[in-house]
Amino acid sequence: MTATAVRAPARRAEKPSSSPRRRISKRNFFARLSLALPAAVVVVPLLAIIVVQGIDLVTHAENLTRPGSADKFIGWGNFTRAFSDPDLLGSIRVTLTYVVAGVGLEMIIGVGIALLLNGRIPGKGVIRAVILIPMVLTPVVAGLMWRLLLDPTSGFVNYLLGVVGLGNDHAFLSDPATALPAIIMVEIWQNTPFVVIIVLAGLESLDPSPFEAAELDGARGFGLLKNVTLPMLGPVLAVVLLLRIIDAVKTFALVNTMTQGGPGTSTLTISNYVYRTGFQTFDIGYSTTLGLIVSVALLILIFPTAGRLMGLRIRRSRG
Amino acid sequence: MKRRPAAVAVRSIVVYIFVLWCIAPIIWLVSTSLKSDVDAFSPTPVWFFIPQFENYVNAWVDGGMGQSMLISTAVGCASAILGITAGLPLAYLTTQIWPPESTGSSRATLAILLLTIVPPVLSLTPFYRALFGVGLTGNAFGLTIIHTFYAILLAVLIFRSFLVNFPREIREAALIDGLGEWRALLSTILPNVWGAMAATFVLALIQSWNEFLYALVLTNGDSQTVPVTIAGFLSFFGTNWARLTAAGVIGALPIVIFAIVVRKHMARGLSFGGVK
Numbered sequence: 001m002t003a004t005a006v007r008a009p010a011r012r013a014e015k016p017s018s019s020p021r022r023r024i025s026k027r028n029f030f031a032r033l034s035l036a037l038p039a040a041v042v043v044v045p046l047l048a049i050i051v052v053q054g055i056d057l058v059t060h061a062e063n064l065t066r067p068g069s070a071d072k073f074i075g076w077g078n079f080t081r082a083f084s085d086p087d088l089l090g091s092i093r094v095t096l097t098y099v100v101a102g103v104g105l106e107m108i109i110g111v112g113i114a115l116l117l118n119g120r121i122p123g124k125g126v127i128r129a130v131i132l133i134p135m136v137l138t139p140v141v142a143g144l145m146w147r148l149l150l151d152p153t154s155g156f157v158n159y160l161l162g163v164v165g166l167g168n169d170h171a172f173l174s175d176p177a178t179a180l181p182a183i184i185m186v187e188i189w190q191n192t193p194f195v196v197i198i199v200l201a202g203l204e205s206l207d208p209s210p211f212e213a214a215e216l217d218g219a220r221g222f223g224l225l226k227n228v229t230l231p232m233l234g235p236v237l238a239v240v241l242l243l244r245i246i247d248a249v250k251t252f253a254l255v256n257t258m259t260q261g262g263p264g265t266s267t268l269t270i271s272n273y274v275y276r277t278g279f280q281t282f283d284i285g286y287s288t289t290l291g292l293i294v295s296v297a298l299l300i301l302i303f304p305t306a307g308r309l310m311g312l313r314i315r316r317s318r319g
Numbered sequence: 320m321k322r323r324p325a326a327v328a329v330r331s332i333v334v335y336i337f338v339l340w341c342i343a344p345i346i347w348l349v350s351t352s353l354k355s356d357v358d359a360f361s362p363t364p365v366w367f368f369i370p371q372f373e374n375y376v377n378a379w380v381d382g383g384m385g386q387s388m389l390i391s392t393a394v395g396c397a398s399a400i401l402g403i404t405a406g407l408p409l410a411y412l413t414t415q416i417w418p419p420e421s422t423g424s425s426r427a428t429l430a431i432l433l434l435t436i437v438p439p440v441l442s443l444t445p446f447y448r449a450l451f452g453v454g455l456t457g458n459a460f461g462l463t464i465i466h467t468f469y470a471i472l473l474a475v476l477i478f479r480s481f482l483v484n485f486p487r488e489i490r491e492a493a494l495i496d497g498l499g500e501w502r503a504l505l506s507t508i509l510p511n512v513w514g515a516m517a518a519t520f521v522l523a524l525i526q527s528w529n530e531f532l533y534a535l536v537l538t539n540g541d542s543q544t545v546p547v548t549i550a551g552f553l554s555f556f557g558t559n560w561a562r563l564t565a566a567g568v569i570g571a572l573p574i575v576i577f578a579i580v581v582r583k584h585m586a587r588g589l590s591f592g593g594v595k
Binding site: 028031032034035036037038039041042043046049050052053054057109113116117119120121122127128129130131132133134135136137138139140141144145146148149153154156159168189192193194197198200201202236239240243246249250252253256257270271274275278279284287288290291292294295298299302303306307 | 327330331333334337338340341342344345347348351359360361362363364401404405406408409411412416429432433434435436437438439440441442443444445446447448449464465467468471475499500501504525528529531532535536545546549550553560563564567570571574575578579582585586587589590591
């Protein structure tokens, strides 16, 4: 039931063509094709644009401010430039820090809160509704809101720190040492509820009988959590972790509204670097090359795991 | 599981602290939006004030939030509806006609997954140049096309997760009754996926509403979506926090209300069927 469900090859799929319905198989074929048509009408031309425009852009030194630069063929020139670009390396490092620290803490806090929420808590329905708000809040609004809260003169955070005697004039977002941690904190603030909501739904859909058996055997507290709950929750945790990583790697709006990548390049994530190169210095040939390098690297890192997890999910849901 | 009252109390307190951490910044945002400029900029918090609703009028009329709300609603609804219209038949094809575990179905789903993982910065410049070339930048049409693309990816993954366990015999019975594939889809599947459709619509709408990178590049002036207009307030009005936060509240409110109303369907859609 488990592994075979995914790996079973297409035998069953081939069967209908040898069934009595064979004589209308040609009409059938077009009817089936037409089901993919609406999606293909949008997706295929856009993919063609990515490929055709992409190849043109990465091989030319096009800069929107320099007329004629679009015809300047430079072959691999954009790539050699990228591989010796300290800002690219820097933005990869910033993005990695952002994803590892942000998503890591979201998972720890989120799973913890979901475990606490799974049971009798007064006001549970209201809690579930309220924690949705950070999650669906427009990231631009979240970024600006936290910029207001972290403001060195009128920010509420500085007021609170002043009240407890830790100084009330921290310029969190203009200090290279604290700017990235501050943005990561907002990422955690915004997306921990996502982990809570999905893990909680996962916990509630678990089969109760292993828990009853384990409790009869005397398991409780952390033993129960470590040996029964977390292993049963494994597939849900993997999917949540993956979705958070995919989303966090793309982060753009928070950084753009809070620091625009500064001070210097201390908070410049990949998306912000590509945007800055393409639409602030208008170096769009090079910008496309950066996007391509980063995307290929990301796909090599994430895609195999993601595919396996999709398989996992399929198997789980048939169980 | 039976727990002692003391344990329940401790657990509740930890959870309430988390809820406070989630909601306190929002309360501060809303309260700032109702203050006068002077109070909003005060170094010590002003706890008691007379609500100033003109911040909202300013943001809506002078700040262009009214126009942006129209644009965002149009782009969001159009892309969500188109995404569902294109995504549902493809999900039907890859779960009901082809068995979900077949090679064709797996390949199609992996391709959709691949496009979901690819960061938008790969396609930002190619899409920009192609859309600019045919006059689809600086208005909402190009952005609607791009958002429809992402809505389709979302719709296929969500519908697939709902349909993967749907008994395939029902479709076969419909075909034997002489229905074509499209009629079978409409008469057997559609009545069973209203929940998935609601989830997809809401998530696609939120995705489009909140999307900033393409919106920033592809729209300007009267075609700006909500996030672009709000972000623009920062440079235009400097530290006018009262008006800026009013715009933020206006821009976020429809999405927040919408999400809370339909939250029942969201967990499953959000995780692409990872949980039920």
